[in-house]
Amino acid sequence: MNETKVGVFLSDCGNQLSQILDFDALVNHVKQVPGVALVVKASEFWRGEGLKTIVDAIKGKKISRVVVAESLPKLSEIRVVKAAEEAGLNPYLVEVIDLKDHCAWPHRDTPSEATEKAKAMLLAAIERAKLLEPIEKLEFPITKSVLVIGGGIAGMQTAEDLADLGIKTYIVEKSPFLGGLATRAGRFFPTDDCAICIQSPASDVKTITHTSRKCVYRSGFTEIPNLNILTNSRVIAVEGATGNYKVTIEKKPRYVNESKCVGCDLCTTVCPVAVPDEYNAKLKKRKAIYMNVPNVHPPVYVIDENVCKFHDCAKCVEICPTKAVELDQKSERITLNVGSIVVATGFQECDPSIVKEYHYDEYPDVITNLELARMIDGFGPTSGEIIKPSNREPARRIVIIQCVGSRDRRWNPWCSSICCMISLKHAMLIKSAHPEADVTICYIDIRTTGREHEYYYERAREMGIKFVKGRPSEIVHDPETDMLIVDVEDEILRRLLELEADLVVLASAMVPAEGTKDLADMLGIELDQDGFFKEYNAKLRPTETKRRGIFLCGGATFPKDAPTTSLHAHSAAMKATKFLSAGKVVKDQKTAVINEEYCGDCEFCPVTCPYGAISLVPKGEEHFVAEVSDLLCEGCGICVGTCPVNAIELRHARPNQMSAQMKALVSVNGTGKPLILAMCCSECGHTAVDSSGMAMMQYPANVRVMKVPCTGILQVHVFLEAFKAGAQGVMVVGCKSDGCHYEVGSQKAQKKVELAKILLNEYGVEPERLMMHNMVFIEGADFAEAAKTMTERLEKLGSLQLTDVS
Amino acid sequence: MTSYALFLGCTIPARQPHYEASARKALPQLGIELVDLDNMTCCAPPPLQSIDLETSLSIAAYNICLAEEADLNMITLCTGCFESLAMANTMLKQNEKLKARVNQILSSAGKEFKGNKEVKHYLQVLTQDVGLDRLKKSVTKDLSSLKVASFSGCHLLRPSALLKFDDPERPHVFDELIEALGAKSIWYRNKLKCCGGLLRGYADDVALAIAREKIVNTTKAGADCIVTLCPFCFLTLDLGQMLIKSAFHEEYNIPVLHYAELLGLALGIEPKELALDFHKIRLDKLLSEIR
Amino acid sequence: MVHEKDDETLRAGFSGEIKHRLGGETITLCYQCGTCAASCPVAKVTEKFNPRGVIKLALLGERQEVLSGSAIWLCSSCYNCQERCPQKVEIADVIYALRNIAIMSGHTPNIYSEFASGLMKEGRIVPISKFVEKKRTDYGLPPLKSAGVEAIKKILSTTGFDKIQWKKEGTP
Structure with missing residues (x-):
């Protein structure tokens, strides 16, 4: 192998730093370091001539490692690394440090001390650079197709976008018809248009223009090229990994051939079995062979196998003019190979029987908002008439109760977020059809936070809908008058009211869809505390999950109204497209690597890895070793911090690299103060140091910053090594414990620090010498303060006397 | 015979010997032995809880300790006593820290709460130890013409998380026990609501207004008795x-009876044995309907 | 013994004071939905008591008004509200905590002084008349067992109950 030749490039940031740092001394210091082949000083290296100097040196084979001292906030690292790569040097052989924000500016009051610290920083970068190893780019082929789970408005819109973009798309819907909750809702707020109206596919078809919304049945949804629709189907197994999933679907028999049925309705006229229609709130009966409503999709009948008498009856088979009824259909297993999965399983209305004081399960005239929606729908079971289900008489005194089983710590603590608007919509639709109706909404808070939603509320008041601020304590059925009585306090009047009602409507909580937990387990993705699918990051990655290639949209993550669901659906489609478009995942191999000689038979790392990147594989008889997936590993090193036998390392933060860096940082003092090593994670911890420097907050130069991938990589022996090398104190600076970029890293570090405080006491290290800090960028002042406090504390403690335990 | 330490409390021996007499005479006929222990005190009900919760918990625990020492589960007649004692028993069994705090207080009286006994209301003993079948078979009188407005009182059911007696919104245990005697238990408005009794002595007018509502509602529903x-x-x-x-x-x-009295009558115990002359509302008509 | 503190200094901290007392732990969960008021049998017959109102006043730090007023003594401890509270505020227990603080601060209704003295003297809060005690034999009831007055006295002295100064303020 060729000799390692380090090129060191010192920027004085347009001569600013020369006011503080003695560059001549730095250059002389660096030149003496073994392995340094080139030292150049200029005013900047992140662009222009400076950058060209680096590129030329690489191209001229003068150097094989690059150390650049620049200002990090200027994106210098990205620019330099890219340029080096283009010049033919592996980007992982470049080390960039910041003499401005990490040294000159925060120590401008003590220039000679700053110069000494700069020497240490340069030495550390050089020593680390000498030990760096090239890291290769890996490519993982992926299957360019998507499975969308759920055929409600979220799933349909995502699938449509994906298919339009030329990606092979499957949509799996568990019920026999597409449309999900929306089809039952009838109308949507705030426009009061049909819920089943969707965007038109971009396909160039005579009846479809890109500007129009269309009824689902006219939308041509089923005709979109690349889109495969599987209704009456559910996911039963998922195998494989990112980019290449093998999904097993169970397609239940419909008993009606989709390609033969003409939807003539003759079958339902002869079917002798009638059961309460769940879809229509049991307000009417349906036959064993049925369609929910005439405008459903696909427009093909289905047989309810739980009630059909099959060959004992077979009247439908006899009458069907196209021989579409096939009573011997069996359920099928279908295997799909997809690169990506979008979860669009939505939410459901909670059964409000749990709120016993409202007697939903006892009183037929207590119904839910979704059931009311069926009554309001002209296609619904009452043809739009509002009735008392108990006797089918018209209901004219209607009380709607908000937050039923929602915002209720006994059941579902969250606000279901859409019920206020749903209830307002229902109240207004009733009032428009029946101006004489008396409609009262009992609420805790009216939440109309969307665009135009407040006007909707305003219109409801104009229409004479009554509002009572108060959550009812009980609904009582008076058997004498057959009336419902709602006990409620109007808080504004401070008066107890007994509202008389023909019909009470419960705005029942919106909860995770059935089967959410099972699906999450199958996909290996997380749920939040409320049981909804959890996104990777609510602010920045609202449609992604921790598993690359698995996306979320719509009500699966939280109850959403239609506009928000649309936004989410289109966003998920874009993310999935971005993931699939290259047909491969390209990723640097900055991953963990196992030393199989030491590894064996423990489960710490596979259990701890936040990305499920480590598995155990058999090695010989009854012996297991860990195996790292380079595709899933994010290179945080939390596994390293967990391994009890040091059998796992990061390629880009090997123990010898970290050790050399650490020793160099405390090799020069020159401040007369106790040396402190601040082990900062590469994310929030390091940015807190940036920001204190950017704001020129002053802290003493005895504080030396060592960047690690994540504080989760640290182990007790690393702290001991730091003290042995000469550090008098150690600060561990990680992300907030609930905001770690690698999920659990800073929590793990916290525990490690607590443990080290106990263990290192044996070596004479007082617990106060080791501190954990959790900081983010905007807390630069806290970093400066902590550095000062630690310095003072160490000065009081006096010099560290390490006990020789051996 | 199943034996229980009888917790009588204050009000029953002081004011309502008819309750005590009917229980002492009826329960042994069903195989329940009531054992009287020395040194029991007040149960520390809401009036004392209002003064100091910690003291009240300690007093309740003290009484449970007496049953623990006698190696007997405890039975109460009074719903108020049941609430104070059962609530303390559950709280102290669930919460180690609270238990340690209370035991520190109890040590001054030479007691230690261990948490190895149950506190039961006699309705629980009737359903769990006697059973509805045996109860039905033991009835010798015909109560079938009686429409009963049952009123369990608040503290049999609530706080349900600690008492775990019955479903607090849809209780059924008490009504089943009434129907087991042959009478009919009827619905009336606000059945589960309070009678206001605990406000007597502080705000008599408020207490009476609440009581009146109960009387009006039961009468309106056509009850023969409460x-x-x-x-x-x-x-x-x-x-x-x-x-x-x-x-x-x-x-x-409208006549008001304790369940133990109705039980005694149903089992065929002579009315004069039950000290019924302590009632303010005459029972003559009601007694004539029990044959 | 806690004495009445300067109202201003305690205003901010009253909900904290309640939270730290046995029974008062859940008060800050309240979001004023009024389920308690609608459940309350007392609020139904008098405007002097509204559990939601009491909690609101306490959360606003109106210590003096809460402790010296009659409202906290008008709860009938029926626990209806507590069962139904959607935020799991232990309302009846919060009222006990408020009553405990009120008594420590010298606001004791007469009837409670009577309960306390009965307990301290006889170990029972309802005195037993000679008349009823004699009648027991007529109904075939066994003689009454004696109450554990000594044990009660020791418990009361340990918790400081016997040192509470029973100001006779009368019914507020």
């Missing part, structure tokens, strides 16, 4: 009708 479990409810509804008469000039005369 059946209670708690001596406070009894007092509020029985004596209360006298007070309503003078305050509101309304006369209801």
